Amino acid sequence: MTKTYDCIVLGVGGFGSAALAHLARRGVRALGIERFDLDHEQGSSHGETRIIRKAYFEHPDYVPLLFRAYDLWQELEQESEKELLNLCGLMIAGPPDGEAVPGAKLAAQRYGIDIEEPTLAEARARFPGFRFDDAHAVLVEPDAGFLHVEASRQAHVETALAHGATIQANEAVLEWQPTANGVQLRTNRGKYDAASLIVTAGAWAGRLLADLSIPLEVVRKPILWHGVSGNEYDVTNGAPGFYFETTAHAFYGFPSLDGKTIKACEHTGGAVVDDPSQLDREIHPSDIEPVANFIRQSMPGVQPAPARHSMCMYTHTPDHHFIVDRHPQWPQVVIGAGFSGHGFKFTSVLGEALADLAVDGKTELPIGFLSLGREALVK
Numbered sequence: 022m023t024k025t026y027d028c029i030v031l032g033v034g035g036f037g038s039a040a041l042a043h044l045a046r047r048g049v050r051a052l053g054i055e056r057f058d059l060d061h062e063q064g065s066s067h068g069e070t071r072i073i074r075k076a077y078f079e080h081p082d083y084v085p086l087l088f089r090a091y092d093l094w095q096e097l098e099q100e101s102e103k104e105l106l107n108l109c110g111l112m113i114a115g116p117p118d119g120e121a122v123p124g125a126k127l128a129a130q131r132y133g134i135d136i137e138e139p140t141l142a143e144a145r146a147r148f149p150g151f152r153f154d155d156a157h158a159v160l161v162e163p164d165a166g167f168l169h170v171e172a173s174r175q176a177h178v179e180t181a182l183a184h185g186a187t188i189q190a191n192e193a194v195l196e197w198q199p200t201a202n203g204v205q206l207r208t209n210r211g212k213y214d215a216a217s218l219i220v221t222a223g224a225w226a227g228r229l230l231a232d233l234s235i236p237l238e239v240v241r242k243p244i245l246w247h248g249v250s251g252n253e254y255d256v257t258n259g260a261p262g263f264y265f266e267t268t269a270h271a272f273y274g275f276p277s278l279d280g281k282t283i284k285a286c287e288h289t290g291g292a293v294v295d296d297p298s299q300l301d302r303e304i305h306p307s308d309i310e311p312v313a314n315f316i317r318q319s320m321p322g323v324q325p326a327p328a329r330h331s332m333c334m335y336t337h338t339p340d341h342h343f344i345v346d347r348h349p350q351w352p353q354v355v356i357g358a359g360f361s362g363h364g365f366k367f368t369s370v371l372g373e374a375l376a377d378l379a380v381d382g383k384t385e386l387p388i389g390f391l392s393l394g395r396e397a398l399v400k
């Protein structure tokens with residue numbers, strides 16, 4: 022027999038778990054369907070930490086969403102009684118005319134976000150674990166930091182369940198189709214009807230939305246942890262997260278959480294993945310070399326060879342901005358996709374926007390710039 026819901030969320034990862042929590046809080050009869058276990062490491066929302074910041078260099082239009090995201094993360098912390106956010110600060114270093122430093126300054130000026138601009142001498146004294154290029158500028162955002170990614174996802178799942186949502190894990194959606202009253206989904210276990218559908222399938226979104234031919238590109242992203250000596254990278258010693266832009270690359274990382282290792286990765290690059298279910302999870306010398314070179318140059322107390330690794334995926338749109346919108350032909354289908362390697366911090370607020378779109382058909386949140394109809398996505 023086909024089961025019926027108000028809304029089905031396809032994929033209970035970063036965004037799906039958040040959307041489900043917002044739906045359930047409003048009393049919507051919601052079902053989340055997830056192909057793996059709820060705490061799996063097969064997608065894009067694992068690996069201990071995610072940077073959160075407000076002085077958004079990718080585009081200032083993200084900033085109002087970030088203000089709401091911070092509030093929602095703090096509310097979720099209180100409701101879940103879990104530590105999700107650590108506002109240890111973020112240090113950005115890069116060319117004064119690059120993307121990160123001027124972009125963060127622009128967003129900070131436009132929205133009155135607190136940033137500090139130490140001279141290179143001041144930065145060298147304040148951050149002894151780092152070496153800075155003489156031609157680079159340094160900027161610090163004190164109210165930035167990181168999210169504990171697994172705990173954040175779990176908190177959304179637990180909130181959804183506590184407010185009455187149903188989640189079916191280890192069940193794969195094979196197809197969805199519009200019906201007279203909404204949508205019908207077929208999975209490897211059964212059929213489900215709902216008034217609306219939210220597609221938050223991460224790296225698998227392109228396949229599930231094949232009718233739209235959205236130009237999504239999935240890339241393979243190694244996550245690397247490196248041994249550290251001394252306490253200058255320690256979160257308990259006041260060390261910040263970091264983002265270094267170089268001429269051809271960008272690297273980022275977090276303070277050491279265990280006093281023994283530090284997570285440092287490359288943001289740029291990544292091999293294109295044809296099938297996310299067949300991701301190559303082995304680590305190769307070519308994965309290690311760019312980060313090892315960066316560490317040799319910029320982080321003298323860190324071992325260039327990684328102590329451990331995990332594998333993740335970015336799902337890029339052509340302009341690296343997200344897609345949060347309704348399906349142009351089937352408005353009962355809502356899409357959250359293409360989070361382009363910088364989405365996690367927004368799951369709290371865009372989960373709310375996805376729920377608004379599914380339930381009310383509109384949202385007050387300023388997401389117009391993330392529409393499916395924007396020029397960069399039109400072929």
Ligand SMILES: Cc1cc2nc3c(=O)[nH]c(=O)nc-3n(C[C@H](O)[C@H](O)[C@H](O)COP(=O)(O)OP(=O)(O)OC[C@H]3O[C@@H](n4cnc5c(N)ncnc54)[C@H](O)[C@@H]3O)c2cc1C
Pocket residue numbers: 031032033034035036037054055056057063064065066067068070071072073192193194195221222223224225226229242243244286333334335357358360361362363364365366367
């Ligand atoms: C290495 C790395 C570092 C990052 N760093 C940052 C950062 O510092 N700050 C930041 O804000 N963001 C960061 N990001 C980006 C952020 O993590 C992602 O944008 C976000 O996690 C994407 O969430 P998602 O819900 O789209 O995907 P996922 O969390 O992968 O969720 C998609 C879910 O859909 C499920 N699914 C797919 N197909 C089906 C199906 N047919 N049936 C049922 N279930 C299905 C999948 O199993 C999965 O659980 C990083 C990403 C990576 C990989």
